[in-house]
Every structure is written in structure tokens, then in C-alpha cells.
Amino acid sequence: MNIVDNILINVDCQELDDGILIVPDGVIEIEADAPFKKPNTLINSHFLKKVVLPASLKKIGTNVFRHLALESINLENVEVIEERAFQDCDKLVALDLSSAKVIGRQAFADSDKLEKVTLNKDCEYFKGSFPEDCEIIEI
Numbered sequence: 001m002n003i004v005d006n007i008l009i010n011v012d013c014q015e016l017d018d019g020i021l022i023v024p025d026g027v028i029e030i031e032a033d034a035p036f037k038k039p040n041t042l043i044n045s046h047f048l049k050k051v052v053l054p055a056s057l058k059k060i061g062t063n064v065f066r067h068l069a070l071e072s073i074n075l076e077n078v079e080v081i082e083e084r085a086f087q088d089c090d091k092l093v094a095l096d097l098s099s100a101k102v103i104g105r106q107a108f109a110d111s112d113k114l115e116k117v118t119l120n121k122d123c124e125y126f127k128g129s130f131p132e133d134c135e136i137i138e139i
Contacts, residue, residue, distance in 0.1 A: 006056075007031050019049035025056055032061030032082060049091075053078065060085045062104070075100070081107045089114075098139060103129045 001024070002009040008023060008030045015021075023030070051065070051073040062082040065073070070089045075081070076096040083104035086092065094116040097103065103125035108114055114134050119125070121138040130136065 003027060013048070016048060019047045020052065021048060021050070022052045023054055023057060025054040027054060028056055029059040030057070030061055030064050033063050063087075065089055083107060084109070086111055097123065100125075105129060108134070 001011050001015055003024070006026055006028045008027050010031075011021060048068050049071045051070060053074050055077045057078060059080040060075075060078055060082065062084055064082075064085050066084050066087045066089075068089055069091050070086070071091045073092070073095075077099050078097070079099055079101045081097070081100060081103045084106050085104065086108045087106050088110040089108070090110070090112050092108070092111050092114050095108075095114070096118045098118050098120055100119060100123045103119075103123060105126045105128060107125070107129045108117075108131065109128055110131070112131055114131050116135045116137065117130060118137045118139060123138075
């Protein structure tokens, strides 16, 4: 795992334990396009099933988990999710985004099994941020 200034730059898929990625405490951001930067990173990790994020993580960059088979991720402390960060993650079903302030275009587009998302009522998001049939619950 390559972390610079509390920003996760990339993860070698060989570091995953049984399809689980545990992001260390203190990391505040996962850099945009991080999995695309070199071979053996998350883009090649179709066996990634679960991501455990620390409470310190506030931002997930563009394309970070795009096209992955994620089944579970805790996003309740994340404030910013950039464009296409979870596009085509077709195994996610429900998400708590109650701390989110901004969700980028197509952030969860084509994640067709996503049924329910809980959002802060003040969160800014775009019409195409979520699948069309996804229930948005604003709290």
C-alpha cells in the first residue's frame, strides 16, 4: 500500500486478505484513478469483495472502485465521492452516505443492484449519480 501525506495512492492486489481491503486509520483520501496507475492494483482485482474504511477517510476520488465486484463498503463517514467512483459496482445493494456533502456525476451509475441509499438532506448530487430505480432516503 502506497500512502503519501495521508492519501492512499495505490494498493497492490497481492496485499488483499481474502478479498478484503482494510484502509489504515489516518488515511483521509483515496486518490483519483488510484487503481489505474500500475499493474497489480485494484483494477486487476475482481476478487475484491469488501472494503473497510477508517473514520478518517473523507474523500474517494474519480474511478477508484469503478467496475469492481464490491459487495460491501462502509461509507458513512465519507464526505466527497467523485465522478464514477463506484460506477458499475453491480453487487452493492444498500449504502449509508449520511455524511456525504458532494456526490459526483455517475458516481454509482450502472450499479444496477443498488436499491437504497441514505443521504444527508443537504448533500449535492446529480440526477445520474445513482441508478434510476434506486430509492434515495434523505435524512
